[in-house]
Amino acid sequence: MASPVPINITEAELKLLQTLIYQECGMYFDERRAHFLHDRLQRRLRACGIDNFYGYYRLLTSFEGKRELVNLVENLTVNETSFFRNKPQLEVFQKVVLEELLHRKQERRDWTLRIWSAGCSTGQEPYTLAMMVADALAYYYLRNPLPFDMPSPKPLIPPPWRVEILASDINYSVLRAAQEAVYPEHQMESVDYVYRLRYFDKVGERYAIKTALKELVHFDFHNLKTEFLPARNDVIFCRNVMIYFDEAEQKRLIEKLYRCLNPDSYLFVGHAESLFGLSDKFRMLHQNNGTAYQKLEAQS
Numbered sequence: 001m002a003s004p005v006p007i008n009i010t011e012a013e014l015k016l017l018q019t020l021i022y023q024e025c026g027m028y029f030d031e032r033r034a035h036f037l038h039d040r041l042q043r044r045l046r047a048c049g050i051d052n053f054y055g056y057y058r059l060l061t062s063f064e065g066k067r068e069l070v071n072l073v074e075n076l077t078v079n080e081t082s083f084f085r086n087k088p089q090l091e092v093f094q095k096v097v098l099e100e101l102l103h104r105k106q107e108r109r110d111w112t113l114r115i116w117s118a119g120c121s122t123g124q125e126p127y128t129l130a131m132m133v134a135d136a137l138a139y140y141y142l143r144n145p146l147p148f149d150m151p152s153p154k155p156l157i158p159p160p161w162r163v164e165i166l167a168s169d170i171n172y173s174v175l176r177a178a179q180e181a182v183y184p185e186h187q188m189e190s191v192d193y194v195y196r197l198r199y200f201d202k203v204g205e206r207y208a209i210k211t212a213l214k215e216l217v218h219f220d221f222h223n224l225k226t227e228f229l230p231a232r233n234d235v236i237f238c239r240n241v242m243i244y245f246d247e248a249e250q251k252r253l254i255e256k257l258y259r260c261l262n263p264d265s266y267l268f269v270g271h272a273e274s275l276f277g278l279s280d281k282f283r284m285l286h287q288n289n290g291t292a293y294q295k296l297e298a299q300s
């Protein structure tokens, strides 16, 4: 089949769209990513049956075009993810951060743990965190038994602890897949057999997250460009998201995440990201190639 004739889009038109996308969700398309933007724009114009840029732009900026703006943003997000992504960092999360948080919270008789995966894509990140928290708590309980009756059958999270993992994204399609929580074999490479046995059911050729683990994770739509973000978190994972933002937007995002964290709590960013030059309100913890950032309290 012959490839469709490209619709003419000028550099100025592309800039206009770049600005609209930036205002909408913070994603910044510089020259290196202009080709990708151009390609996705062509696809959406064709899908809408519109043969000129201005017609499409008018639609995007109209009230009726809200749905199409969502479609366009979904087409522009990069949703690459995997289970147990960046293992050295997850080791820091489990062995250093969770250990410290559980001790500190137990001393205060605060039995809640709230973790937010911001930009969770198809769910591999929040489910990985859920598996790691469940294991860490079971091991912690073994060493620090509490005078509470353990219900039968033994729950994933030993009482009185309560774990909430919030996972959010701007893309509704990935959120739906995350909620479904069924993954093909090729996405399971980084999940070792102990985790497969404990936290997955085999359904035909695919792996489904077990209900008890699924129940720890709540999915929601949040646009990190906005000010209304989930507060009072003990840990935030925002990995491989701000890499698509420009520096000004990265600074704004870090400041918002800072405000969404409880005192002394922790932020994880992606392997290719860092807070260097963006914020001095965190202390960096670096161990065996894994990095975390701990919130510093403002000096009065």
Ligand SMILES: C[S@@+](CC[C@H](N)C(=O)[O-])C[C@H]1O[C@@H](n2cnc3c(N)ncnc32)[C@H](O)[C@@H]1O
Residues within 6 Å of the ligand: 025, 026, 027, 077, 078, 079, 080, 081, 082, 085, 118, 119, 120, 121, 122, 125, 168, 169, 170, 171, 174, 222, 223, 224, 225, 238, 239, 240, 241, 270
């Ligand atoms: C590359 S994935 C990273 C997934 C996961 N955090 C990881 O590191 O494996 C980036 C995700 O960020 C989401 N995203 C991009 N801009 C966003 C925004 N403004 N608000 C919320 N999510 C956003 C995308 O939809 C995508 O699913």
